Amino acid sequence: MLTLNHFLVLAALLFCIGLFGVLTSRSALRIIICVELLLNAVNLNLAAFAAYVAPQEAVGTSFVIFLMVIAAAEVGLGLALVISLNRTSSIEAIDTLNELRG
């Protein structure tokens, strides 16, 4: 039987994997993919809480759908940034981008 905790653990795992990827990847594309993992981990939490805690309310589900839209917009923006970055420097080595160094 699936309980709320199963979903929470899965979401936590997803979040950690995503976080690890964001912090350690050198490729901008991989970072974007990992950010998606982070968003979806949050989404999974919301959906699980909506289903287990307040199934009669549309609120949780609506949050999930809003988050999906935001995630889509984020990907659009992120990919646009990556493409324009790729014109000036390589996206395969994000750690070389340190023009903002103090």
Added chain:
Amino acid sequence: MSVLSYSWVLPLLPLAVFVFVVITGRRTPRLLAPVLGIGSMAVVFAASIAMLSLTAAGARFNATITWLQVGGRAMEIGVLVDPLAAVMVAIVSFVSLLVQLYSIGYLHGEERFRWFFGAISLFTASMLGVVLSNGWLLMYLCWEIMGLASYLLIGFWYHKGAAPPAAMKAFMVTRAGDVGFALGLALIWLNAGSFLFEDVFGMVSTGAWSGPSLIAAALLLLAGAMGKSAQFPLHVWLPDAMAGPTPGSALIHAATMVAAGVYLIARSFPLFEANPVTLTVVGVIGTITAVMGALIALAQSDIKKVLAYSTISQLGYMFMALGTGNWIAAIFHLMTHAFFKALLFLGAGSVIHALHTQELKHFGGLWRKMPWTTATWCLGALSLAGIPPLAGFWSKDEILLSALHAHQYGILAAGILTAALTAFYMARTTFLTFFAAPGPESMSSRAHESPWMMTVPLVVLAALAVTVGLVGSPLTGYSFFGLLEAYEMPKLNLPLAAVAIGVALGGIALAWSSYIKKLIEPDGYLRFSFISGTVARGFLIDALYTNAIVCPATYIAGVLRVIDGAVIDGAVNGLGGAGLLTGKGLSVFDRKGIDGVVDGLGEGVVDAGDGVRRTQTGNVQTYLLLLVAAILLLVVVFAR
């Protein structure tokens, strides 16, 4: 339960082909993509034959699952198999099968050869989804995927100048109709609380849902159908969509996408039937579209444009049938049209493939060089013109007959007029392409017959364009109408049929005397500037849209830019100027009194900044790591 319960698999087969092509890309053997596409279509077509025989014996399948549970209300989707769905699946899969076979020959040197078959498979999958769904929700989803697939197919040659704007136009114009569809969905959900056909039709038939909201919902669904089926005034995308590869046009503009609108209305017919006013609107739109499309087709000089406007006109014919209340006649014409128009598009493609031009003036006398293409094209053209016993005659006659029975004499007259115009422009195109003596600009000497991959589909489609109408004729006891459970069987009306044949023959004879015998100056009517200027450019509807929608939008944007520059920038600059003045006053005081304190503070800050600067590595990931560490620290400190 029967084998019909597996019919939900059918749309997934071409979808799987699409996913496979997308994932494997260039790594797959070149011919694997068409083989998979054609194989999946062969399976679907075989299944559709089984579906036809089972549903004809009375079997039905209708299953529903809950897709979403929102706030205690279930949104349900499901599969419905009945004779109408079976007929549509058979048409779609068969035409798609032949089009893909043809495309192997047509696109043989193309770089994105595999992608074309992927896109066609996605397209077919979405169309199968539309015809197999048992509610509007799933239908709408597949409907939108179809919009995307048509965008991909029209924009296949994205490096050619005309294709990207045409693809975008098709997407945007059909989207204008789809907004209506989506609003109609919302109205249905609000009033009936369900998206399933059976629930909503039940409420309509018992009168639990009636009144203005029902009329509004039907009209909004009609808007969606008008967009996809290229009905006036949303027809403008279809002629431009000819920028895509011709086999794609054959599939999109003959058998599937444009048929989806007719199918939507036929499927939702109880909603339309409930109020005569909505049927009248459907009929009026169909009549305008049919006559307008046929008139524009007269004045085209591009073989694909002739077929495009002809398609618009024939779709108007189907809407006329829906307007008279006889949706079965509309589906019958949809079926015959799918076969003979796909044949004509593929025949045009064969000519274009040989000569790399679409202009009629570059053709002429091709029948010597391309015997198979000529013979099959002629059968298709005669079928479209409505010459018995070819398919187009029976379905066109059925529509005229139902107009007569419904006492819709305006529709009847428009139908006969359109039939005459259709016969004339098809004969004109046929003569100019294949039979007339080549003109000074003709390139016909370079022509050659197409390979067998292209001629075999032509021959098969020609055989169907000849025979498929018989299922709706007295010779087979109107078996098509029996299959779709018509309440009353149509009866052939000999005087009406004689009039229809007469005007068709008249149109052909006129074209013959003009383009072959030159008794009348060929294309003499194009001398009228109204025809060559206004009619040939589609009654300037495109120009109207450009002037009425695109230009005002650009103009408003320009005005807003000026407002932005003058008012907002002015305000900001004014504030800045005021600040500057104040600052000049203050600077005197500043230099005398405060600088001392500030310099001391500043030097302190600079020293501190030098110390902290080391943490600013400029590397985003270091920042993130610090952020995460800080959050973890806060969690540890405060979470207990």
